Amino acid sequence: MTENSKIRLDEDDDLYDDDEDTQKDKYLTFRLAGEDYGIDIAFVTEIIGIQKITEVPDMPEFIRGVINLRGKVIPVMDVRLRFKLAPRDYDERTCIVVVDIEDNAVGLVVDEVSEVADIPESQVESPPQSGRGKSSRYLKGMGKIDEEVKILLNVDKLLYEEEMEAILEATNN
Amino acid sequence: MIEKIDAGQLEIIMEFITEARELIDEVEPDILILEDKTGDDPDQELSRETVDDLNAIFRLFHSMKGGAGFLGFNNVVESTHTAENLLDKLRTGTINLTSNHVDLLCKSCDFTKEALDYIEENYNDEGMAEASRELVRLFTEDVSPGNSATKGQKSSQPKEINEEPSVAKVDPSPEINLDMDMADLVNPEIRQKFLEESDDLLQEVESDLLKLSENQQDSESIEKLFRNFHSFKGNCGFLGFSDLEKLGHMAETLLDALKTGASKEGERIADLLLELIDVFKNSLEDIVKGNNGKIEGLELYLEVMNNLLPRNLQIEIKGSSSRIGDILVRQGAVKEEDVQDALEAQQKPLGEILVEKGKVSADKLDKALKVQEKLREPTQKSPIERRSVKRQDIRVDIDKLDNLITLIGEMVIAENMVIHNPDLQHLDVELESFNKAGQHMSKIVRELQEMAMTIRMVPISGLFRRMIRLVHDLSRKSGKKVELKLDGENTEVDKTVIEKISDPLVHLIRNSMDHGLEPNEQRKDIGKPEIGTISLTASHEEGDVLITIVDDGRGLDRKKLIAKGIEKGIVKGDGSQLSDKEAMQLIFQPGFSTAEKVTDISGRGVGMDVVRQNLESIKGRIDIHSEPGQGTTITLRIPLTLAIIDGMLIRTGHAHYILPILSIRESFQPSMEAITVTPDGQEMVKVREDLLPVVRLHGMHNIVPDYEDLSKGILIVLEGRIGSNICLFVDELMGQQQTVIKGLSEYINHTGEVSGVSGCTILGNGEVCLILDVNSIEESVAKE
Numbered sequence: 031m032t033e034n035s036k037i038r039l040d041e042d043d044d045l046y047d048d049d050e051d052t053q054k055d056k057y058l059t060f061r062l063a064g065e066d067y068g069i070d071i072a073f074v075t076e077i078i079g080i081q082k083i084t085e086v087p088d089m090p091e092f093i094r095g096v097i098n099l100r101g102k103v104i105p106v107m108d109v110r111l112r113f114k115l116a117p118r119d120y121d122e123r124t125c126i127v128v129v130d131i132e133d134n135a136v137g138l139v140v141d142e143v144s145e146v147a148d149i150p151e152s153q154v155e156s157p158p159q160s161g162r163g164k165s166s167r168y169l170k171g172m173g174k175i176d177e178e179v180k181i182l183l184n185v186d187k188l189l190y191e192e193e194m195e196a197i198l199e200a201t202n203n
Numbered sequence: 204m205i206e207k208i209d210a211g212q213l214e215i216i217m218e219f220i221t222e223a224r225e226l227i228d229e230v231e232p233d234i235l236i237l238e239d240k241t242g243d244d245p246d247q248e249l250s251r252e253t254v255d256d257l258n259a260i261f262r263l264f265h266s267m268k269g270g271a272g273f274l275g276f277n278n279v280v281e282s283t284h285t286a287e288n289l290l291d292k293l294r295t296g297t298i299n300l301t302s303n304h305v306d307l308l309c310k311s312c313d314f315t316k317e318a319l320d321y322i323e324e325n326y327n328d329e330g331m332a333e334a335s336r337e338l339v340r341l342f343t344e345d346v347s348p349g350n351s352a353t354k355g356q357k358s359s360q361p362k363e364i365n366e367e368p369s370v371a372k373v374d375p376s377p378e379i380n381l382d383m384d385m386a387d388l389v390n391p392e393i394r395q396k397f398l399e400e401s402d403d404l405l406q407e408v409e410s411d412l413l414k415l416s417e418n419q420q421d422s423e424s425i426e427k428l429f430r431n432f433h434s435f436k437g438n439c440g441f442l443g444f445s446d447l448e449k450l451g452h453m454a455e456t457l458l459d460a461l462k463t464g465a466s467k468e469g470e471r472i473a474d475l476l477l478e479l480i481d482v483f484k485n486s487l488e489d490i491v492k493g494n495n496g497k498i499e500g501l502e503l504y505l506e507v508m509n510n511l512l513p514r515n516l517q518i519e520i521k522g523s524s525s526r527i528g529d530i531l532v533r534q535g536a537v538k539e540e541d542v543q544d545a546l547e548a549q550q551k552p553l554g555e556i557l558v559e560k561g562k563v564s565a566d567k568l569d570k571a572l573k574v575q576e577k578l579r580e581p582t583q584k585s586p587i588e589r590r591s592v593k594r595q596d597i598r599v600d601i602d603k604l605d606n607l608i609t610l611i612g613e614m615v616i617a618e619n620m621v622i623h624n625p626d627l628q629h630l631d632v633e634l635e636s637f638n639k640a641g642q643h644m645s646k647i648v649r650e651l652q653e654m655a656m657t658i659r660m661v662p663i664s665g666l667f668r669r670m671i672r673l674v675h676d677l678s679r680k681s682g683k684k685v686e687l688k689l690d691g692e693n694t695e696v697d698k699t700v701i702e703k704i705s706d707p708l709v710h711l712i713r714n715s716m717d718h719g720l721e722p723n724e725q726r727k728d729i730g731k732p733e734i735g736t737i738s739l740t741a742s743h744e745e746g747d748v749l750i751t752i753v754d755d756g757r758g759l760d761r762k763k764l765i766a767k768g769i770e771k772g773i774v775k776g777d778g779s780q781l782s783d784k785e786a787m788q789l790i791f792q793p794g795f796s797t798a799e800k801v802t803d804i805s806g807r808g809v810g811m812d813v814v815r816q817n818l819e820s821i822k823g824r825i826d827i828h829s830e831p832g833q834g835t836t837i838t839l840r841i842p843l844t845l846a847i848i849d850g851m852l853i854r855t856g857h858a859h860y861i862l863p864i865l866s867i868r869e870s871f872q873p874s875m876e877a878i879t880v881t882p883d884g885q886e887m888v889k890v891r892e893d894l895l896p897v898v899r900l901h902g903m904h905n906i907v908p909d910y911e912d913l914s915k916g917i918l919i920v921l922e923g924r925i926g927s928n929i930c931l932f933v934d935e936l937m938g939q940q941q942t943v944i945k946g947l948s949e950y951i952n953h954t955g956e957v958s959g960v961s962g963c964t965i966l967g968n969g970e971v972c973l974i975l976d977v978n979s980i981e982e983s984v985a986k987e
Contacts, residue, residue, distance in 0.1 A: 082970055084858075084963070084970060084971040084972065084973065085858070085904065086947065086951060086957055086960070086973065087903065087904045087905075087957060087958065087959065087960065088955055088956060088957050088958055089951065089954060089955055089957070090954065090955065093951070093954060095971075096947065096948065096951065096963065096971045097971060098965045098969050098970065098971045101613040101616055101617070101965065103945050103946070103947065103948055103963055103965070103971055104948055104950075105947075105948050105950045105951050105954075134948070134949050134950050135948075136950050189950065190953075
């Protein structure tokens with residue numbers, strides 16, 4: 031919560047502009063279990079350091095609980111757990127990326143935030159269709175920057191696709 | 204009729220609707236009071252009180268009529284007018300008060316309510332013509348001499364009320380014949396209302412005048428000004444402030460001239476009126492002080508205004524003209540003919556000619572000129588302090604208020620974060636001055652919070668008054684005579700709370716009337732007072748509002764309740780295991796009704812379920828106490844506000860929770876002997892005579908606690924709405940604190956249902972802390 035523990039993307043920041051176009055093709059990239067991921071910068075409102083999370087009962091495992099963001103109570107999702115990756119203890123590099131979808135703020139816990147990258151549409155390939163895991167449903171595409179590949183996430187699906195998963199699990203069992 | 208509605212018009216209509224609704228709420232109880240007077244000896248003079256009541260009702264109908272007439276809602280005008288006529292006859296004693304009249308007046312209230320609903324949607328009242336005609340017919344039938352008990356002398360033939368729905372037939376100024384008692388009618392409340400309204404009007408007028416002086420062709424402003432002055436004049440006339448009325452009338456005349464195009468002096472008129480605003484204000488100020496708003500130099504002002512009128516419209520005002528010639532004549536300095544001569548020859552200022560002609564001496568002219576100066580600048584000679592009339596209330600959008608309260612809630616949290624900041628604890632310094640400042644701030648924040656809360660508070664009297672009507676109607680329907688006693692009407696309650704308890708109150712009172720109270724004859728037979736009593740009381744108790752409904756009827760029959768419960772399959776076994784309290788709670792089950800037959804008042808078993816749900820939504824509680832044959836007492840206990848509760852901070856392991864203080868009965872450390880474990884592993888603890896199930900909080904939320912051993916931690920006895928208590932096992936009680944309730948965020952609610960938690964709050968250290976929901980914990984225990 032202290033000012034220096036977070037990077038705010040506000041008017042003062044070059045990266046942020048009211049103009050939609052300047053946000054186009056810009057992705058906030060972060061690392062998760064050794065891979066690079068990216069999410070559309072338009073959804074991101076701020077990035078804060080990890081802080082004490084209050085657990086909420088009866089929630090899926092990946093919802094770690096709620097935090098206090100300047101007087102607002104927002105839920106926090108651990109993206110590792112969302113993708114059924116092995117959990118990892120939070121450290122000083124762990125960040126909470128606050129995204130805002132339709133006025134709902136949700137915090138995403140990621141291993142570490144890397145940079146804001148420019149990935150033009152031409153460099154984005156559609157996600158592999160066969161996909162081994164169910165997680166591929168959250169993917170928007172694969173972004174290429176030179177030799178590197180960033181996995182671009184569909185934030186909307188990431189947050190709201192759990193009903194489908196529950197149904198799938200139920201049928202598998 | 205209004206052809207097209209502009210925003211301003213709409214606003215006026217909406218204002219009218221709100222006001223009229225308030226008026227009706229006010230007038231209804233008064234009408235019902237009359238009911239008691241109907242039995243009075245017809246030959247006796249009306250008592251002073253009755254006349255007062257009648258006057259009060261008359262006034263309200265009259266104001267309503269005025270408003271409706273102004274907006275062209277003719278059907279409303281007509282119905283209120285007929286009601287007014289009836290009232291007028293009643294109070295002059297032309298006809299005697301009967302309960303039929305009371306009914307008629309109630310009907311006209313109902314009609315007006317309907318009409319208002321209609322107007323709210325359609326902005327006119329054309330659709331109400333039929334109903335209005337019907338109502339007028341009812342009134343006419345009653346008021347016509349053959350039908351009513353006319354008092355000995357057939358003094359004045361009742362005025363013919365025409366059935367035709369035309370306004371023309373409606374006497375537009377019934378005040379005329381009422382003049383004599385108008386003065387009595389002006390009570391401080393009306394005065395206050397008038398002053399507030401006038402203040403508003405003048406402000407509007409001022410801004411419109413400014414517009415007008417900039418743009419003389421602004422016909423919209425002229426229209427509005429005209430209307431405003433017209434209402435203002437009307438009000439003044441009604442209340443008997445004749446000076447203000449005259450001035451207002453003159454202003455109206457000027458504006459009328461502008462409106463019709465007879466005068467092109469828009470700018471000058473606007474400027475003059477702007478200056479006169481101060482005169483109006485001073486006069487109002489005078490009224491505030493309790494005087495009658497006399498305007499000094501009224502004649503002069505009138506004259507100046509008159510002079511601005513086109514010549515053909517000018518009104519002859521005796522002995523006051525600001526024209527220099529007239530003044531000179533009046534002062535006896537010149538003869539009128541000389542002035543006429545001079546006027547004819549006028550090239551230079553009239554005064555100079557007269558001097559030249561030797562008709563007047565130079566100093567006399569000087570004197571006259573000074574008088575003229577004074578006359579022409581009337582406003583500069585009103586040095587009385589420029590204080591505007593003090594407003595008593597403003598209407599505020601409730602959203603704004605809610606935002607304010609949320610903000611203050613955040614401030615409470617922020618303040619906690621500052622004062623208990625962990626950084627401070629690392630400092631090795633004595634923080635004396637800081638702590639002092641901190642305490643000071645806490646105090647102010649607390650006060651601010653309380654203040655903000657009171658803004659949302661409204662007295663419960665409005666709601667209670669509606670119950671008077673309800674009891675009246677029900678008593679008519681069921682033929683039971685009932686006395687309704689109200690107490691504590693001035694108790695203030697959060698507005699949302701009032702909205703939420705309105706329905707429950709209706710249901711509870713219906714139940715009391717229908718099931719609770721016995722018919723009058725039966726009451727007499729069993730030795731109870733013939734007329735049943737229902738009393739409705741509101742009071743404050745430790746941050747809660749208590750509303751009790753007491754009747755002296757049959758009371759609830761435990762046997763009947765249990766029998767019904769068994770029949771419905773809600774109660775298992777023979778029901779003897781239920782405590783009285785639990786048995787009473789049965790009536791809150793949906794579909795539960797012990798009434799043998801469904802009447803049109805109640806008996807379907809929906810009511811109490813509604814009561815329970817509504818109370819739950821405002822975190823209230825309901826207690827029933829009943830003695831068979833003696834009556835029933837129902838107590839609603841509601842937190843004063845919904846945004847903040849008194850909470851108890853508890854801890855188990857590393858987790859903190861808030862428990863609403865309202866649901867905590869007691870807490871204790873149990874001895875080993877008091878604890879029993881049933882074969883299926885349920886722990887029970889003996890509290891005095893009761894055996895209560897133990898719920899381990901750490902077990903519910905998978906927390907590692909400090910203590911597993913029940914005798915080491917603390918047991919808290921909780922009481923939810925089911926009435927069966929449970930014991931919650933926690934590690935530690937950390938103390939009581941004001942808790943600002945926050946939702947758990949939409950995303951969480953979307954993802955799944957959180958059991959046992961009703962919301963969350965933010966603690967002083969910035970941590971989010973869950974608020975436990977005692978009811979749902981209890982339910983989950985009951986299910987197991």
